[in-house]
Amino acid sequence: MKYIYIICANILLMVNFAMAHKEPAKIxxxxxxxxxxxxxVHIFCSLSLLQEYFEMDFLGxxxxxxxxxxxxxxxxxxxxxxxxxxxxxxxxxxxxxKEVEISYDKNDxxxxxGMHFVTDVDISIVLLFSTPxxxxxxxxxxxxxxxxxxxxxxxxxxNPSPESYEIVxxxxxxxxITLRNSSSKPSFVWKNSGGLTxxxxxxxxxxxxxxxxxxxxAFQTAAVGFGLxxxxxxxxxxxxxxxxxxxxxxxxxxxxxxxxxFTEYKTVQAAQLPETKELKPIIKNRLNTIYNCLRISQxxxxxxQLANVASKDFLDKSYQDLHxxxxxxxxxxxxxxxxxLNHIEKINDYEIKCDWEIQALIRxxxxxxxxxxxxxxxxxLNYEDNKWLITEGQILPVYEVSKK
Numbered sequence: 001m002k003y004i005y006i007i008c009a010n011i012l013l014m015v016n017f018a019m020a021h022k023e024p025a026k027i028x029x030x031x032x033x034x035x036x037x038x039x040x041v042h043i044f045c046s047l048s049l050l051q052e053y054f055e056m057d058f059l060g061x062x063x064x065x066x067x068x069x070x071x072x073x074x075x076x077x078x079x080x081x082x083x084x085x086x087x088x089x090x091x092x093x094x095x096x097x098k099e100v101e102i103s104y105d106k107n108d109x110x111x112x113x114g115m116h117f118v119t120d121v122d123i124s125i126v127l128l129f130s131t132p133x134x135x136x137x138x139x140x141x142x143x144x145x146x147x148x149x150x151x152x153x154x155x156x157x158x159n160p161s162p163e164s165y166e167i168v169x170x171x172x173x174x175x176x177i178t179l180r181n182s183s184s185k186p187s188f189v190w191k192n193s194g195g196l197t198x199x200x201x202x203x204x205x206x207x208x209x210x211x212x213x214x215x216x217x218a219f220q221t222a223a224v225g226f227g228l229x230x231x232x233x234x235x236x237x238x239x240x241x242x243x244x245x246x247x248x249x250x251x252x253x254x255x256x257x258x259x260x261x262f263t264e265y266k267t268v269q270a271a272q273l274p275e276t277k278e279l280k281p282i283i284k285n286r287l288n289t290i291y292n293c294l295r296i297s298q299x300x301x302x303x304x305q306l307a308n309v310a311s312k313d314f315l316d317k318s319y320q321d322l323h324x325x326x327x328x329x330x331x332x333x334x335x336x337x338x339x340x341l342n343h344i345e346k347i348n349d350y351e352i353k354c355d356w357e358i359q360a361l362i363r364x365x366x367x368x369x370x371x372x373x374x375x376x377x378x379x380x381l382n383y384e385d386n387k388w389l390i391t392e393g394q395i396l397p398v399y400e401v402s403k404k
Contacts, residue, residue: 026164027146029084033173035192036288037338039093039129039138043083047072047102047121052148054079064121066102066114073100076125086129086140093138094295096335098361098368099126128335128361130295134285138190142167145183199285200278202271202383212264218257225253271383272349279344282388283354283379285309291336291358293322302326311382311389333363342374353378355398374398 027045051059058071080097087093105120131138145167150160169179174194181188229249236242273279286309296302306318325334337359344354353376360371380392 027144027167029167029169031169031171031173031190033131033138033171033190033192035134035194036284037131038096038335039086039131040098041084041086041127041129043123043125043127045123045125045144046119046149047123048119049144049146049149050076050123051118052152053144054082059118062118063111064116064118066116069102072102072123076100076123080125080127083125083127083144084140084142086131086138088132088135088138093129093131094297096128096130096295096333096361096363097125098128098337100124101126128337130292130335132289132292134192136192139187140169140190141187142169142181143186145186147183199281199388200274202386202388203274204271217263218260222253222257225257226250229253270349273346273352273381273388276344276346279346279352279354280341282381283344283352284339284341286388286390287339287341287356290318290322291339294326294334294336296326299323299327308387309389310391311384312391314379314390314393331364334360336360347378350382351378351380 027043027049029044030042032040032042047059047064050056054075056075058068058075064072077097077100080095085092085095101124103122103124104116105122107117107120109117111117145165147165150158150164153160165182166180167182169181169188171177171179171190173190174192177190179188179190229246232249233242233246236245274282289305289309293302293305296305302322303319306315306322310318340357342355342357344352346352355374355376357372357374360373362369362371374397375395376398377393377395379390381388382391383389
């Protein structure tokens with residue numbers, strides 16, 4: 001099914017791109033949803049619309065030169081949150097600018113090499129939104145509209161149709177839908193119709209826990225028993241009887257201590273991890289939640305999100321590492337685009353071993369570096385508040401996969 005989404009997305013990309021070329025005033029979008037990846041949104045618009053909407057000091061009134069491409073991409077990077085926004089449970093989703101493509105329409109008028117009319121320049125912007133796994137619903141809002149250019153067209157005698165003022169957003173997910181918005185109706189809601197993948201419930205079993213150790217009671221019993229035998233030996237007057245009784249008492253006491261289990265138990269209910277084949281959604285959800293933290297902008301929200309999947313030592317260590325990466329080394333922006341679990345196995349009721357790969361994008365200033373990285377870890381999980389939390393574990397980098 002996932003491959004069908006990708007094929008549909010590619011077809012719709014070409015259709016939207018053609019629309020952007022055909023109607024310079026038009027702006028349209030394509031959103032691709034997969035419950036284990038960031039929401040990918042493609043925006044198609046003309047440079048003339050951006051010029052009218054924003055102050056672009058580096059751009060001429062009518063002309064654009066290809067040498068200005070880096071300036072234009074940097075400008076869009078700075079304005080990435082001014083095109084469209086998405087929210088989940090009233091929380092605004094962080095945005096990562098993945099790509100900007102600039103294309104040109106042909107014009108018969110002679111211009112110097114590399115020079116184009118602004119009206120002939122089209123922009124394709126790819127944004128990634130950090131989206132929780134299995135989101136039931138996302139709300140969105142367009143922040144830029146074609147009204148400015150269409151109103152200018154009216155002033156010069158044009159007659160744009162009412163449909164021209166609409167922004168078409170094609171949403172590719174469990175099903176493909178088309179959303180139409182305008183400046184009078186900028187907001188929209190998308191509901192996940194694909195059914196949510198739920199984690200397998202924990203299996204609750206009864207097991208015995210030791211309250212008092214066997215050797216503690218055995219030592220106390222031996223101490224009392226041999227003490228009484230010693231007192232009898234000291235205060236007995238009949239030496240022949242004393243020797244026989246003492247030997248017999250020592251033998252019986254030793255035998256009693258040897259054969260008797262002094263351990264005290266109590267029966268408790270405990271959760272155990274499901275079998276290996278059911279572990280994948282549990283672990284992938286936790287990894288996705290942890291990697292999603294890279295786009296959090298407030299330290300308290302960082303801790304709260306991590307606390308949904310981790311506790312104890314692993315929570316503290318993860319918080320320290322991510323806090324340093326996000327708030328101290330903040331000149332580099334990172335987002336994990338995809339997580340692939342390669343191997344997972346259950347070691348015992350509370351431990352698992354897993355290997356996984358991530359596809360990450362790292363933006364330093366205006367440059368993006370794709371990274372394919374592999375990791376391995378043994379995690380200890382504990383069932384708290386009706387969910388599995390990672391309590392111990394060390395994530396080890398295995399190797400970096402070269403990007404072909």
